[in-house]
Amino acid sequence: MSARISLTLPDPERDHFQGSADAPIKLLEYGDYECPFCGDAHAMVQQIQRRLGDDLLFAFRNFPLANIHPHAEHAAEAAEAAAAQGNFWGMHDLLFKNQSALEDEDLAAYAGELRLDANGLIREVIASVYAPRIREDFKSGVRGGVNGTPTFFINGERYDGDLGQMLSVLTAQLS
Amino acid sequence: MSTAIKNTQTLSNGHRTVLGPGVQAPDFTLRCTPDQSVSLNELRGRPVVLAFYPADWSPVCGDQMALYNEILDEFQELEAELLGISVDGAWCHSAFAKQNKLHFPLLSDFEPKGAIARAYGVYDQKNGIAERALFVIDADGIIHWSYVSPVGVNPGANGILSALEDLKAKSETIAAAK
Numbered sequence A: 001m002s003a004r005i006s007l008t009l010p011d012p013e014r015d016h017f018q019g020s021a022d023a024p025i026k027l028l029e030y031g032d033y034e035c036p037f038c039g040d041a042h043a044m045v046q047q048i049q050r051r052l053g054d055d056l057l058f059a060f061r062n063f064p065l066a067n068i069h070p071h072a073e074h075a076a077e078a079a080e081a082a083a084a085q086g087n088f089w090g091m092h093d094l095l096f097k098n099q100s101a102l103e104d105e106d107l108a109a110y111a112g113e114l115r116l117d118a119n120g121l122i123r124e125v126i127a128s129v130y131a132p133r134i135r136e137d138f139k140s141g142v143r144g145g146v147n148g149t150p151t152f153f154i155n156g157e158r159y160d161g162d163l164g165q166m167l168s169v170l171t172a173q174l175s
Numbered sequence B: 001m002s003t004a005i006k007n008t009q010t011l012s013n014g015h016r017t018v019l020g021p022g023v024q025a026p027d028f029t030l031r032c033t034p035d036q037s038v039s040l041n042e043l044r045g046r047p048v049v050l051a052f053y054p055a056d057w058s059p060v061c062g063d064q065m066a067l068y069n070e071i072l073d074e075f076q077e078l079e080a081e082l083l084g085i086s087v088d089g090a091w092c093h094s095a096f097a098k099q100n101k102l103h104f105p106l107l108s109d110f111e112p113k114g115a116i117a118r119a120y121g122v123y124d125q126k127n128g129i130a131e132r133a134l135f136v137i138d139a140d141g142i143i144h145w146s147y148v149s150p151v152g153v154n155p156g157a158n159g160i161l162s163a164l165e166d167l168k169a170k171s172e173t174i175a176a177a178k
Helices: A036-055 A072-084 A088-097 A104-113 A118-126 A131-144 A163-174 B064-070 B072-077 B090-099 B115-119 B158-177
Strands: A016-019 A025-031 A056-062 A151-154 A157-159 B010-012 B017-019 B029-033 B036-039 B048-052 B081-086 B106-108 B133-137 B143-148
Touching: A016 A036, A016 A088, A025 A036, A025 A131, A025 A163, A036 A056, A036 A088, A036 A163, A056 A072, A056 A131, A072 A088, A072 A104, A072 A118, A072 A131, A088 A104, A104 A118, A131 B158, A151 A163, B017 B143, B029 B090, B048 B064, B048 B158, B064 B072, B064 B081, B072 B081, B090 B106, B133 B158, B143 B158
Parallel strands: A025 A056, B048 B081, B081 B106
Antiparallel strands: A016 A056, A025 A151, A151 A157, B010 B017, B029 B036, B029 B106, B048 B133, B133 B143
16 A cells, blocks of 8 residues: 555545645545445535535545445446546445445446446446555555444544534534 | 463453453364364464454444454455454354355354453453454464453454554564574
């Protein structure tokens, strides 16, 4: 693993992120597209993003628990392949909205819905083109203290509290 | 089970004493499947990670064993043997391991219940389960590192990996000095 990656802070040079790179609040999620708790958290994160606007940088790293979630690895590959075609977040949102439909043909359909090159995307997924990056995400999470999915880090600190309270915790950090 | 623990160096977790670094790890022979057993002393010669946990079938996404299962290659790189251990019976472990596709042994501290967890100082008497406690045992059977996680918090794997790397660095230093 590259020693340059911060384990618990987003790296705007490397990570997929939304918001401003110099936002005062940096939220990093390690997640798994087939994990139902991550699905619940996705809606929460979107709500937090709407509320905090430019004060928030949100970044996502892959943490697929592939033994218990057989579709998680390909879903992560699909998000990375979409990123290579310029639309990580579109795929990210579709995967979390469709957690029970993550077969390869579903992934291709989502790519089509996003007007990406679906055939190229699926070829990359099947060839595990982005597996090294996903593994790098995973290992940085393990070394950073990720203990399950989803795990959030707020400005580098692991958040162990209730997800429902996260917005108020973040808001309190702002004031 | 060995009772010859002469070194009494321990960590305190408030209401009992957890075995700490420098202490001989109490030996045990426990079932890992209905017809197979594992003895700690059979694993001498390489590090052993002993991961006590409260129960099979806790919610899977946050599950400690599911996490360790995903990083077995890292334990292997560090030449360590990982053993999960709880008070669940061997049949329960079998079903749990099958459901979660676990690729390492789960030991059954079942009869007398929790005896090994007690020997390591990590039995939660009130609830009748093991705590979430981690022990990294060196190639000579001596505890190198131990950690008890707060109630309900999955300790993750970073502490284990750091302890194993530390052990590896030490053994390489010793090997280089010879």
